[in-house]
Amino acid sequence: MKNSAVITIPSHPQYLSVLRAVTAQMCMLSGMSERAVDEVKLAVDEACSNVMKHAYRGDTGRKIMIQFRIVPDSFEVIIEDNGIKARPERIEGRDLDQVRPGGLGVHLIKRAFDTFTFDKRKKKGNRLKLIRHTKGYHDNYTDRKIRQKDS
Amino acid sequence: MKNSAVITIPSHPQYLSVLRAVTAQMCMLSGMSERAVDEVKLAVDEACSNVMKHAYRGDTGRKIMIQFRIVPDSFEVIIEDNGIKARPERIEGRDLDQVRPGGLGVHLIKRAFDTFTFDKRKKKGNRLKLIRHTKGYHDNYTDRKIRQKDS
Amino acid sequence: MTIILIEKYGKKILELSGEIDMNASPVLRKELMTLVKKGVTPLVIDFNNVSYIDSSGIATFVEGLKGMMAFGGKLKLAALPSAVKEIFSFSKLDRVFEIYGSIDDAINS
Amino acid sequence: MTIILIEKYGKKILELSGEIDMNASPVLRKELMTLVKKGVTPLVIDFNNVSYIDSSGIATFVEGLKGMMAFGGKLKLAALPSAVKEIFSFSKLDRVFEIYGSIDDAINS
Ligand SMILES: Nc1ncnc2c1ncn2[C@@H]1O[C@H](COP(=O)(O)OP(=O)(O)O)[C@@H](O)[C@H]1O
Numbered sequence: 413m414k415n416s417a418v419i420t421i422p423s424h425p426q427y428l429s430v431l432r433a434v435t436a437q438m439c440m441l442s443g444m445s446e447r448a449v450d451e452v453k454l455a456v457d458e459a460c461s462n463v464m465k466h467a468y469r470g471d472t473g474r475k476i477m478i479q480f481r482i483v484p485d486s487f488e489v490i491i492e493d494n495g496i497k498a499r500p501e502r503i504e505g506r507d508l509d510q511v512r513p514g515g516l517g518v519h520l521i522k523r524a525f526d527t528f529t530f531d532k533r534k535k536k537g538n539r540l541k542l543i544r545h546t547k548g549y550h551d552n553y554t555d556r557k558i559r560q561k562d563s
Numbered sequence: 564m565k566n567s568a569v570i571t572i573p574s575h576p577q578y579l580s581v582l583r584a585v586t587a588q589m590c591m592l593s594g595m596s597e598r599a600v601d602e603v604k605l606a607v608d609e610a611c612s613n614v615m616k617h618a619y620r621g622d623t624g625r626k627i628m629i630q631f632r633i634v635p636d637s638f639e640v641i642i643e644d645n646g647i648k649a650r651p652e653r654i655e656g657r658d659l660d661q662v663r664p665g666g667l668g669v670h671l672i673k674r675a676f677d678t679f680t681f682d683k684r685k686k687k688g689n690r691l692k693l694i695r696h697t698k699g700y701h702d703n704y705t706d707r708k709i710r711q712k713d714s
Numbered sequence: 715m716t717i718i719l720i721e722k723y724g725k726k727i728l729e730l731s732g733e734i735d736m737n738a739s740p741v742l743r744k745e746l747m748t749l750v751k752k753g754v755t756p757l758v759i760d761f762n763n764v765s766y767i768d769s770s771g772i773a774t775f776v777e778g779l780k781g782m783m784a785f786g787g788k789l790k791l792a793a794l795p796s797a798v799k800e801i802f803s804f805s806k807l808d809r810v811f812e813i814y815g816s817i818d819d820a821i822n823s
Numbered sequence: 824m825t826i827i828l829i830e831k832y833g834k835k836i837l838e839l840s841g842e843i844d845m846n847a848s849p850v851l852r853k854e855l856m857t858l859v860k861k862g863v864t865p866l867v868i869d870f871n872n873v874s875y876i877d878s879s880g881i882a883t884f885v886e887g888l889k890g891m892m893a894f895g896g897k898l899k900l901a902a903l904p905s906a907v908k909e910i911f912s913f914s915k916l917d918r919v920f921e922i923y924g925s926i927d928d929a930i931n932s
């Protein structure tokens with residue numbers, strides 16, 4: 413339990429403000445820069461908006477559980493729902509050079525987090541695990557992307 | 564689940580900032596005035612500080628679960644721990660005319676909430692239920708006190 | 715989020731404040747598309763008091779812009795706080811939208 | 824919460840900022856009691872940037888005041904934002920503490 417907090421909210425978009433508040437405070441406790449806090453807050457909002465839209469198809473009376481873990485060299489967020497299973501291979505942001513509404517959320521999530529994986533062991537619903545490395549890296553998008561390409 | 568959110572935090576005082584952020588956002592969703600938000604935020608902080616100090620005696624690795632419920636005419640907060648059982652009859656703020664540290668928290672909790680009761684059905688630990696009436700009452704301390712005396 | 719429609723030097727300005735997320739976007743979309751459908755042009759959006767925007771907010775403005783372009787109308791975004799502007803740049807939409815430093819710049823453009 | 828000790832016109836001022844809760848209070852207590860034990864008087868506390876205080880913060884100042892009074896020293900609270908001042912009034916401690924509208928008022932008193 414140490415260095416971890418869990419919040420459960422209804423799948424109604426009005427609770428995104430509650431989620432952002434918790435996310436920002438957890439980021440601050442983990443010692444992130446102000447810019448990093450903003451990026452992570454937005455990413456977690458996007459990931460939960462996606463659960464509301466795609467996993468629950470707009471049903472606002474369901475549950476989303478979000479766990480935050482501050483570990484020595486990373487900040488982890490685990491998002492669980494009981495909705496329609498995502499097909500990870502089909503989750504893809506749009507080409508950013510193409511101007512149309514939508515398809516931006518996944519880019520914003522991947523900007524803030526190094527790892528974006530659905531836990532295959534979960535039987536019903538989804539468990540999305542987001543990991544942001546915090547040690548030995550810069551809080552910088554370019555660095556983050558270069559590192560990802562290198563690895 | 565609708566209109567309810569639950570957060571679980573470690574019993575370490577650094578998580579009080581996370582708790583206050585959630586509390587404030589839930590209060591805003593319930594439509595409280597700014598002043599009421601401040602009062603309730605402080606009261607929930609005080610109640611959880613008491614759990615850390617008294618129920619867990621400063622052990623920072625335990626859990627506190629806080630549930631918020633926005634119901635038509637009240638705002639409810641339920642705080643659960645697995646610590647030492649409180650003796651409700653012995654929980655009392657100090658006489659405010661007596662100047663000494665401590666004994667203020669309970670007054671601040673009772674200022675914000677109309678009901679402050681421990682659930683007797685809970686076997687291990689404590690379940691404190693706080694209820695603030697939101698309909699037909701003013702967000703005003705004096706009114707609230709007069710009403711309590713009348714009832 | 716709150717929305718106020720004002721007029722300055724004969725130009726319509728939509729003043730937004732607060733957070734534009736998936737909860738606020740449908741309200742904003744309704745307001746914006748009503749103005750677009752009425753053919754209000756130019757329409758200036760005042761972002762000065764917007765503290766947060768997510769992809770649903772961005773998508774709403776893309777929709778508004780497309781609606782405007784369909785009849786040759788102009789949508790002008792003005793006074794974006796740096797955190798908000800940054801999301802537009804990240805999504806490469808700063809090349810598509812007309813973005814101005816201030817309301818006056820947007821009006822006089 | 825952050826704590827900075829400065830000197831103005833030869834008077835010591837403890838500038839506090841942020842939230843004074845049960846997490847911050849032990850840090851504040853240590854700082855405050857060190858100054859009290861050194862006999863620093865008057866000691867002005869600048870609350871201007873304090874956004875929040877709970878009963879553990881209030882208790883810390885009560886302790887500081889008692890320490891000061893033990894040797895005839897003076898603890899002066901200055902520039903309290905209204906939300907913070909309200910907690911002092913509610914706890915009837917505004918009658919016990921010397922509270923000033925501004926740092927200058929506290930220094931010149
Ligand atoms: N949690 C999810 N469950 C199922 N599908 C998802 C989920 N998140 C994203 N997707 C899929 O990935 C696509 C891209 O997501 P995103 O970039 O957030 O854009 P948007 O949701 O606005 O379409 C979505 O259109 C959807 O098909």
Ligand SMILES: Nc1ncnc2c1ncn2[C@@H]1O[C@H](COP(=O)(O)OP(=O)(O)O)[C@@H](O)[C@H]1O
Nearest residue numbers: 613614617618649654655656665666667668669
């Ligand atoms: N959750 C709790 N469990 C057990 N005892 C409590 C609890 N909350 C309050 N008390 C008792 O009530 C007293 C008054 O509480 P409070 O007004 O918050 O002041 P303080 O905690 O600073 O002493 C405490 O000293 C304690 O004895």
